[in-house]
C-alpha cells in the first residue's frame with residue numbers, strides 16, 4: 001500500500017530530514033510513527049501526500065510511483081488520502097461545516113449529497129452541535145477534531161494523521177484512537193504520527209520509530 | 223514549464239494505467255449536470271461575494287466602466303457625426319452653370335453626353351424656370367426678381383459623381399474637365415466640405431480605435447490586479463484546497479468568474495453612462511438640429527454595439543483574470 005525505497009529528503013537549509021529510509025505498510029494496516037521532535041515524522045507523511053517530493057529514492061502508494069505521477073493527477077491522488085495536519089489547517093472565516101465539506105466540494109460532489117456526509121463525519125468526532133461555529137471560537141482540541149472530520153469525510157482508503165491528539169486530554173485522545181481503530185476495522189490504512197507513547201503501547205499496533213531521519217525501530221511489518 | 227517536464231518524464235516511462243489514481247466514474251449525463259451545477263454555483267457564489275463588498279467592488283467596477291465608457295461614447299459620437307455627414311454627402315454634387323446663351327434643348331444634349339463619362343453617375347437638369355422657383359422659395363428675394371423682369375438665371379446641370387470618383391483628386395479633375403467645356407461657364411464643387419468632414423470623421427475613428435485598444439488594456443490591468451490581490455488574500459484557502467485534492471481548474475474557476483463579473487458589471491455601468499450622456503444631450507442636439515433645418519436625432523448604442531460592449535467587457539474580465547491566475551496561482555501549489 002505504502003512503500004518507501006531508500007528515500008532521502010533534504011531541505012536545502014536544514015540538511016537531511018529523512019535519510020535512506022525504506023519501509024512498507026500493507027493495505028488495511030494501522031501503524032504508529034514515533035520519534036523525537038524533528039525526527040522527520042511530518043516529513044514522511046508529507047511525502048506520502050505528495051506535499052513534498054523526495055530528494056532521492058522512491059515512494060510508492062497503491063503500487064503507483066509518486067515520482068512519475070503527472071501533475072494533473074496529484075489532486076486525485078490526494079483525494080485517496082485523508083490528511084490530519086499537526087497545525088490543523090482550518091479556514092478561520094468558514095464554519096466548521098464548510099471546513100469539513102471542503103474535500104467533497106473540491107471533488108465536485110453535488111451540494112445536496114454533501115450535507116449528509118459532513119454531518120456523519122462531524123457526528124463521528126462528536127462535534128455535530130458545533131457545525132455552525134467558526135474554528136477560532138473552538139478549543140484547540142475541538143479544532144483538531146474538525147481536522148479529523150475533514151480527513152475522513154471523503155472516505156479515503158488511507159488516513160495519515162500528524163499528531164492528532166496533541167491537544168486532547170487523555171480521555172478524548174483515547175476516544176480518537178478508538179475512532180481510528182474503527183476505520184482500521186473497515187479496511188482503511190492508517191499511519192499515525194504521535195508523541196503519545198502511553199496510548200501507543202496500550203493499543204499494541206505496529207510502531208515505527210524515527211531518530212534523526214532514520215528508521216531505528218520497527219515493531220512489526222515484513 | 224513544469225507541464226513539459228512532466229510530459230517528458232511520462233514520455234520516457236509511461237506509468238501503467240492501473241497505477242493511477244481513479245477519477246470518480248459517473249455517467250455522462252450525470253457528469254454534465256454536475257458540471258453545470260458547479261459552474262452555476264460558482265457564478266452565483268462569486269457574484270454574491272462581490273456584492274457583499276459593495277465599496278471595493280464598486281470602485282473597481284467604476285474604474286472599468288469609465289475606461290470602457292470613453293471609447294463607447296466616442297464611437298457613438300462618430301456614428302452620429304457620420305449620419306450627419308452622410309446626409310450632406312447625399313446632397314453633395316457638382317453644379318455646372320452653363321453659359322447664358324445655352325438653351326434647354328442644348329443643355330439636354332450636353333447632359334446626355336456627360337452621362338457617358340465614367341466618373342459621373344447621374345446628371346440632373348435644372349431648367350431656368352425651376353432655378354427661378356427655387357430661388358424664390360429659398361432666398362426671399364422674389365420681389366427683386368419680379369422687378370428685374372424676365373429670368374436672368376442660366377440652366378444648371380447638377381452632376382453626381384460616381385462611386386469611384388469620390389476622392390478629392392478625382393473631383394478636382396472632374397471640375398477642371400467641366401470648366402473646359404465651351405458651353406460651361408463655371409463649376410462649383412458642393413461636395414468639398416462634406417468630403418473634408420468625412421476625412422476628419424475617419425481620422426477620429428482611427429483615434430477611437432487606438433483609444434479603445436489602450437483603454438481595453440487598462441481594463442485588463444485593473445482586473446488582473448484586482449484578481450491578483452484576491453489570490454493573495456485567499457492564499458491559505460487555496461493551499462488547503464490543494465491539500466484536500468482540488469484540481470487546478472477547480473481552484474481557478476472562482477477567480478475567472480470574479481473577473482468575468484467585474485468586466486460585465488463594468489460594461490453594464492459603462493452602457494448606462496453612455497445612455498445617460500446621450501439622454502442629457504438629446505435636447506441641446508434637437509435645438510441645434512432645428513437651427514440647421516435638419517432631422518438630426520441623437521442615436522443611442524444599437525443592439526450590436528451594446529452586445530459588443532457587454533460581451534467584450536466580460537471577455538476582458540476573463541482574460542485579465544486568466545493572466546493573473548496563470549501568473550500567481552502556480553506559485554501556491556505545493557509539490
Ligand SMILES: Nc1ncnc2c1ncn2[C@@H]1O[C@H](COP(=O)(O)OP(=O)(O)OP(=O)(O)O)[C@@H](O)[C@H]1O
Pocket residue numbers: 011012013014016017035036037038039040041042043044086
Ligand atoms: N519546510 C521545511 N524547510 C526546511 N526544513 C524543514 C522543513 N520541514 C521540516 N524541516 C526540518 O526537517 C526536520 C524534520 O522535521 P519534521 O517536521 O518532519 O519533524 P517531526 O518529526 O514532525 O517533528 P515534530 O514532532 O516536532 O512535529 C526538522 O529538522 C525540521 O527542521
Ligand SMILES: [Mg+2]
Pocket residue numbers: 041042043086162
Ligand atoms: Mg511534525
